[in-house]
Amino acid sequence: MVEATRSPDVAILPRSAPYLEEAVEAGGGRVVDVSEASGLIWTRPSAVEELEHTLETHSRIGWVQLPSAGVEDQLPLIRSRRDLVFTNTKITYAPPVAEMALGLLIALFRDIDRYARETTWTKQSGRMLTGSEITIVGGGGIARALADLLAPFGCRITVVRRHDRPFAGAERVLTPAHLHEALRDADAVVLALPLLDDTTGILGADELAALPEGAFVVNVARGAHIDTGALLDSLRSGHLGGAGLDVTDPEPLPDGHPLWETPGVIITPHSANFAALSVPLLSAVITENVGRWAGDREMRAIVDPDLGY
Amino acid sequence: MVEATRSPDVAILPRSAPYLEEAVEAGGGRVVDVSEASGLIWTRPSAVEELEHTLETHSRIGWVQLPSAGVEDQLPLIRSRRDLVFTNTKITYAPPVAEMALGLLIALFRDIDRYARETTWTKQSGRMLTGSEITIVGGGGIARALADLLAPFGCRITVVRRHDRPFAGAERVLTPAHLHEALRDADAVVLALPLLDDTTGILGADELAALPEGAFVVNVARGAHIDTGALLDSLRSGHLGGAGLDVTDPEPLPDGHPLWETPGVIITPHSANFAALSVPLLSAVITENVGRWAGDREMRAIVDPDLGY
Numbered sequence: 001m002v003e004a005t006r007s008p009d010v011a012i013l014p015r016s017a018p019y020l021e022e023a024v025e026a027g028g029g030r031v032v033d034v035s036e037a038s039g040l041i042w043t044r045p046s047a048v049e050e051l052e053h054t055l056e057t058h059s060r061i062g063w064v065q066l067p068s069a070g071v072e073d074q075l076p077l078i079r080s081r082r083d084l085v086f087t088n089t090k091i092t093y094a095p096p097v098a099e100m101a102l103g104l105l106i107a108l109f110r111d112i113d114r115y116a117r118e119t120t121w122t123k124q125s126g127r128m129l130t131g132s133e134i135t136i137v138g139g140g141g142i143a144r145a146l147a148d149l150l151a152p153f154g155c156r157i158t159v160v161r162r163h164d165r166p167f168a169g170a171e172r173v174l175t176p177a178h179l180h181e182a183l184r185d186a187d188a189v190v191l192a193l194p195l196l197d198d199t200t201g202i203l204g205a206d207e208l209a210a211l212p213e214g215a216f217v218v219n220v221a222r223g224a225h226i227d228t229g230a231l232l233d234s235l236r237s238g239h240l241g242g243a244g245l246d247v248t249d250p251e252p253l254p255d256g257h258p259l260w261e262t263p264g265v266i267i268t269p270h271s272a273n274f275a276a277l278s279v280p281l282l283s284a285v286i287t288e289n290v291g292r293w294a295g296d297r298e299m300r301a302i303v304d305p306d307l308g309y
Numbered sequence: 310m311v312e313a314t315r316s317p318d319v320a321i322l323p324r325s326a327p328y329l330e331e332a333v334e335a336g337g338g339r340v341v342d343v344s345e346a347s348g349l350i351w352t353r354p355s356a357v358e359e360l361e362h363t364l365e366t367h368s369r370i371g372w373v374q375l376p377s378a379g380v381e382d383q384l385p386l387i388r389s390r391r392d393l394v395f396t397n398t399k400i401t402y403a404p405p406v407a408e409m410a411l412g413l414l415i416a417l418f419r420d421i422d423r424y425a426r427e428t429t430w431t432k433q434s435g436r437m438l439t440g441s442e443i444t445i446v447g448g449g450g451i452a453r454a455l456a457d458l459l460a461p462f463g464c465r466i467t468v469v470r471r472h473d474r475p476f477a478g479a480e481r482v483l484t485p486a487h488l489h490e491a492l493r494d495a496d497a498v499v500l501a502l503p504l505l506d507d508t509t510g511i512l513g514a515d516e517l518a519a520l521p522e523g524a525f526v527v528n529v530a531r532g533a534h535i536d537t538g539a540l541l542d543s544l545r546s547g548h549l550g551g552a553g554l555d556v557t558d559p560e561p562l563p564d565g566h567p568l569w570e571t572p573g574v575i576i577t578p579h580s581a582n583f584a585a586l587s588v589p590l591l592s593a594v595i596t597e598n599v600g601r602w603a604g605d606r607e608m609r610a611i612v613d614p615d616l617g618y
Contacts, residue, residue, distance in 0.1 A: 095439050099462070103415030107425070110412050115577045116425040119569040121561035124583040130404050148461045153408070252430035260428040268424045274433035 006062065008294035011037035013054060014044050023283035027290030039063040039293050041286060045073065052077050055084065063293050065286060069093035069141075069273070070222060071303055072195045079305045086303040087289055090141045092281035093273045097246075098145035100272035101190050101220045104244030105129055108188070108216040113242075113266040129153055135160065135186040137179070137202065138193030139167060140309065142220065146190060158182045161193075176202075180210045188216040194309035195222035205230035214241040220272045223249030228259070235262050246272040315371065317603035320346035322363060323353050332592035336599030348372040348602050350595060354382065361386050364393065372602050374595060378402035378450075378582070379531060380612055381504045388614045395612040396598055399450045401590035402582045406555075407454035409581035410499050410529045413553030414438055417497070417525040422551075422575040438462055444469065444495040446488070446511065447502030448476055449618065451529065455499060467491045470502075485511075489519045497525040503618035504531035514539035523550040529581045532558030537568070544571050555581040 010024050011034040020041060021031045034040065034054060040061050042051055045068045055061055055077075063085045066074060071088050078086045107113045110126040130153045136143045139161030147157055147169035159170040160182045167173045174182045179202070183189060189211065193199055203217065204227040211217075217240060219226055228249050234240040242264030248257075251270065259265055275282075285301060292299050303309065319333050320343040329350060330340045343349065343363060349370050351360050354377045364370055364386075372394045375383060380397050387395045416422045419435040439462045445452045448470025456466055456478035468479040469491045476482045483491045488511070492498060498520065502508055512526065513536040520526075526549060528535055537558050543549040551573030557566075560579065568574055584591075594610060601608050612618065 096437055099415060099437065099439055100419055100421075103412065103419050103421050106408060106412030107416060107421055110409055110577070111580070112412050112416055112421070112575065112577065113425040115580075116416070116422040116575050118576070120564050121576075121578045124578055124580040124585075126580060126586065128405055128408065128586055130408055152457045152460060255429050266421065266425050267427070267430075268419070268421060269430045269433055271420070271424075271433040271435060276433075277435065277437055 006293060006296050007038045008290065009037050010039040010041060010290055010293075011061075012041045012043060014042075014047055014050060016043070019279055019283055020286065023286040024290050026283075027287035028294055029290035034058050034061075037061055039065070039290065041065045041067075043067050048073055048077060055081060063087070063289075063299065065289055066303070067282070069097075069309075070194060071309065072222070075305075075308050078303055082305055085299055086305075087285075087299050087301045088303050088309075089278070089282060089285060089301065090309065091301045092278055092285045094141035094145035095281065096277045097142045097192070097220050097272040098149050100246060100268065101142070101146050101192065101218055101244075102149045104218045104220075104246070104266060104268070105134070105188055105190070105216070107266055108218070108242045108244055108264075113244075114263075129155070129188075131155065132187035133158070133185050135182045135189045136170075137161075137182075137189060137191050138221065139163075139173070140192070140194075142192040143167070146192065158186070179207060183207060183210040183215075184212070186211060186215055188218060190218045191221045191225050193221050193225070194307075195224055196308050200224050201227050203227065203231070205233070208234040208240060211240065213239055216240070216242050216244065218244040220246045223247040223251045232258055232262060235264060240264070242266075244268075246270055315602060315605050316347045317599065318346050319348040319350060319599055319602075320370075321350045321352065323351075323356060323359060325352070328588055328592055329595065332595040333599050335592075336596035337603055338599035343367050343370075346370055348374070348599065350374045350376075352376050357382050357386060364390060372396070372598075372608065374598055375612070376591070378406075378618075379503060380618065381531070384614075384617050387612055391614055394608055395614075396594075396608050396610045397612050397618075398587070398591060398594060398610065399618065400610045401587055401594045403450035403454035404590065405586045406451045406501070406529050406581040407458050409555060409577065410451070410455050410501065410527055410553075411458045413527045413529075413555070413575060413577070414443070414497055414499070414525070416575055417527070417551045417553050417573075422553075423572075438464070438497075440464065441496035442467070442494050444491045444498045445479075446470075446491075446498060446500050447530065448472075448482070449501070449503075451501035452476070455501065467495070488516060492516060492519040492524075493521070495520060495524055497527060499527045500530040500534050502530050502534070504533055505617050509533050510536050512536065512540070514542070517543040517549060520549065522548055525549070525551050525553065527553040529555045532556040532560045541567055541571060544573055549573070551575070553577075555579055 008029040009032040109129040135158040158172040317338040318341040418438040444467040466479045467481040
């Protein structure tokens with residue numbers, strides 16, 4: 001019964017909200033009890049066991065819309081349930097995250113973070129983001145959105161991703177095997193990639209040393225992409241010029257952690273994206289995917305179980 | 310003797326520098342003593358009397374390149390010497406100033422300034438610059454560069470300037486008589502206009518009240534454009550959401566001034582542009598104008614004595 005599986009009947013769990021119901025209805029869907037649903041909007045990233053149980057006990061569900069872009073916690077479940085379509089929010093998370101990445105870049109280049117802490121008129125300092133060399137590690141939606149925001153700055157952009165196919169707006173595309181080459185001339189490196197086994201600790205002591213003196217690091221991906229100890233060493237030695245960290249390892253960063261007091265470090269509390277910011281964007285993807293699900297068309301932002309994002 | 314007046318002989322005063330000499334030579338000019346010069350690169354904005362005296366005693370000089378974009382201090386001299394061509398740096402100052410204006414905007418919208426002062430993991434906050442309504446007061450080079458940087462953000466941009474001719478990237482162009490209309494729906498207003506009699510205090514208590522609650526103010530022009538007392542009142546009452554001030558009134562802002570301690574205020578010490586940042590850009594305009602001067606072509610960035618910029 002294909003029609004039954006791909007009905008517009010969608011459940012919202014563990015906790016619904018009026019804006020989510022409106023988004024489902026705007027896509028031509030009906031919000032129903034989970035026992036009748038063929039699609040599921042899952043609203044809590046951390047509740048993986050609860051999600052697994054829900055899917056086991058409701059076999060009619062064929063599609064799960066997850067509420068985050070990073071799905072490392074849900075990946076074992078996604079890989080064990082290849083009979084289902086999992087979609088995430090990788091396409092909705094890009095605009096707010098890219099905006100924050102650019103904000104951290106300008107703050108670092110122009111010393112806005114330092115000035116924000118001053119209570120006296122200090123010396124002019126900073127340098128231009130315009131015309132600088134920026135390396136973006138990651139070639140997904142956030143890299144795409146960031147490259148678009150950077151376009152008017154006339155930066156030389158290098159993208160590091162698995163495939164070295166051209167990337168609009170980037171002068172160079174390099175594979176991870178050439179990461180050091182991508183870092184060598186970078187005024188700043190931005191991490192915008194999923195957390196996988198082979199991307200954990202992708203910026204370690206060697207990679208930080210490969211960056212030129214005074215370079216900046218921005219991380220809007222996951223804290224574990226960077227070796228925190230090596231980052232602190234590089235900042236303290238004066239090799240790195242600064243770091244803008246929306247994510248940390250550990251996270252939340254505990255009070256008294258040395259990163260809080262290291263000059264040149266801006267920490268934003270995983271606020272590059274959060275629910276209130278992305279409600280309009282999340283609503284838009286739900287509306288679109290409900291329509292595609294009911295219409296038996298290809299879904300947007302499908303998680304590839306093998307790639308893990 | 311037209312040839313004598315428009316020779317490529319250029320003096321650099323009060324103080325030369327190798328990069329300035331290189332810029333003159335790159336334009337096909339010769340760096341000479343002021344007694345032989347037909348053009349003058351003037352390097353110190355504040356030394357107006359010295360400039361006036363130099364021009365009085367060296368009648369061969371026909372062109373003066375001033376070192377700043379704002380020329381309010383030199384305006385009486387410019388108006389009294391309409392026989393001379395004065396050029397400023399309005400075209401070179403735009404990229405660094407627009408970059409800072411955008412940095413202050415993102416910092417305000419995304420609470421980067423507040424996070425920069427924290428030493429503990431706090432609640433996620435902020436809102437999106439993307440898709441917001443931005444009013445730029447001023448229609449010159451900085452407004453142009455800022456509108457270009459904002460283009461990928463999909464903002465609704467209103468430009469306020471003397472003439473209501475279309476402005477690329479702006480949905481609306483309004484004249485100063487309609488300033489309140491331009492402020493009514495603005496999520497942020499950016500001041501990027503010259504300081505003249507009729508633009509002094511252009512943002513007073515009434516204009517700040519016209520902005521919607523939570524709006525941001527960014528000033529990359531001159532401190533005296535804003536009534537500082539009214540700004541403080543509006544910030545303290547919670548009406549304004551914050552202010553990014555690269556310029557203040559008074560300036561430098563004295564220690565202990567209440568603006569230093571008002572939440573939501575970022576003060577950068579007139580660092581949207583400064584010599585070290587703009588050397589490459591200043592060099593470029595000197596090179597170009599030396600070539601145009603010697604070639605008897607129209608100069609770039611001519612100061613209009615009547616408009617005052």
